[in-house]
Amino acid sequence: MKNRLEELDGLRGIFAILVICYHFSQGPQFDPLSYTGNFVFRYSYIFVDFFFVLSGFVIAYSYSNRLSNTASFIVFIKKRFIRLYPLLFYSVIVYVPLKVYGMFTSFDFNDGVYTVYNLIFESLDSLTFMNSTPILGSNEGMNPVSWSISAEMIAYIYFGSIVLWLSKRYLLLIIGVVTTIFFFFLVYGHLQVSGSLGFLRGILGFSIGVLVYEVYKKTATKPDLLEIPYLIILVMLFYLIDLNITSELILIFPIWFGFGVFIFSKSNGYVSLLLRSRAVQFLGKISYSIYLNHFLVLWVTYFLFWKVLNLEVSGPTVVISFILTIVITIVYSFFTHKFIEVKFAEWLKGKLLKERKKP
Template sequence: MRFRAVDSFRGMAAIMVILFHMQHLSPLAGNAFVAKSDIFVDFFFVLSGFVMTHSNFNKITNLASIRPFVVKRFNRLYPLHLFTLLLVLLFEMVRFGIDRYVVRLTNSIFGDDKTFLSFLANLTLTQSLNLFDRVTWNGPSWSISVEFYTYIVWALCLVLFRKNLLLFCGISFSLLAWFIIRHNGSIIYNYDYGFVRCLYSFLIGMVAYRQMRLLPSGLSYRQSSFVELLLLALTLVSIYSFTHAESWLMPILFAIIIMVFSQEKGAISTLLAADRLSFLGRLSYSYYLNHTVVLAVMDIALFKLIKLPHTEAGNLIYIFVCLACVHLLSVFTYRYIELILQPASSSHTRPAVATGATVHPQPLAHAPYEHSESPRLD
């Protein structure tokens, strides 16, 4: 079973994260929604918990069942992570050549965020376990690091607390509540306490899936459409207005959205579930991991080499070129990198992904934000 509507949400959330990293440009500057769109990473975490519970909760019953689950998750997450890490390394080497032989660059080459030790940490997915004082190399990969280890902790806890899930949730949320209170309600962390942030949202996603059956099942199409519209409006207002002290509430809102829209009973969810939008969800993981290197390359190519002026029009050109290049690179990485370690039945290419043409949904393995046999945001 695929949750097609929330899959489309996932793709749009990835695009908002891209815009978040371009918020310094004049067309986006001052937009509160864009400035706070990094919170959509928590949407990915909640959705991952929701999907993992759907696809793996009943499969993880003993210690022996953990190994194939972890291997699947690693195979889904690691190829693209490694590819983008090597891309960043290659780009840094190119920057060295440009800085020495073409034009002086303002940012240092192989700076404090790109050390040998942090490179090794990225290779082992440990770069965001509070080992460094900043995000390193491919910045967005911090969430891949913490999510991978969240999978392992979650699977172990399912085995240990299989007969008393209520105790597991009680202990987990008590400890998480203690952390949140100590940090004044904020969960906006990445390289330091990103694991806690991920675990909190992931468990909310798990609980949301387990409780989804309690949702009213007799709502009409119009009633469901009204609820969906109300939730979208609430989401827009919440993202515009929330503060760090209120950020702990956002995963709860995202869980409600996922629970409602996964039912696909209203007008908005029906629209989002259309095949023409589903390609956004399939490309979301690639969008997420590819975009910072594309932004960096285009910054040098357009502003340093081509001398595109930093005007409103120049910044708009940069934004649209970056979005187009992220999409094209993501089509390539989705088809030839992401699924390289997947079984042949789940890694066949989908030419229609590039154009958004009608395709019939296939179960995929997704990593950080997915939902199928081996879905995450993959």
């Protein structure tokens, strides 16, 4: 399994970088000249849905035949919690000083609401995995991108529960869930939702990934020749979205990502060779850190360039700020991956998955 997923890990790393590009290009504070606002960057928020689809595929691959009783379900949830929580906890805590600064200066970071009450509930919303739901009501929670981690955890519980309760019949429910949520978003008009509706977006992508795995395990096709056409069509879809023909067209992306996961899980073409390269694999390895760290780094770079150094806003300074944001995020994420994702997770694993000694 490990070797077969290297291409998908590489895609995850590249797409995590593109999410940085989206937030930089769409933030007037970060790019006041809209210098980086090309048609791909403008809609790269949609790569979050690739993460959901890939997660559904990987989890189905690993656990669809292993969740046979309540004990195995509890172990599954504990393992997923251990994977997500250390970095989530860290990223929320280090984001707090920004909001404290906002309380004293009225500086607008992302929501412009800065009170002790709001700060506490935004933190709780994120740390209880509730910030992709309306339950606590603080919208995206502390660290705005952490809503998707809430959606991810909810998708794990959803998947584990239906596999445990319905056994082999769970696929019928998943097909129904995909159909229902897809038509909900079709009526809603677009997929650019987070906060209170984020869990639906997560379950949709995750469920598509599970269905892709079912096709994957029954298919012997080697779609090497589809790699480059797939990526060309992906770029064309971004261009069509940018033409604003219809907002509902964005709904094709989770399905198209599912097709991509299928292709790159089986192919061995030239693009796969690139995705298995050391540099791209490195990005894939630290992609979770890249994703949760980048919003904080955006603000740090903003303060460095436009507040501390007080640089003149121009094309070159914006480009340098853009490049520096990506570089700092990658370097910072290397260390958080090593010391938070791995070390903290090892400690947590010892606490939650400690095996009982036999008498």
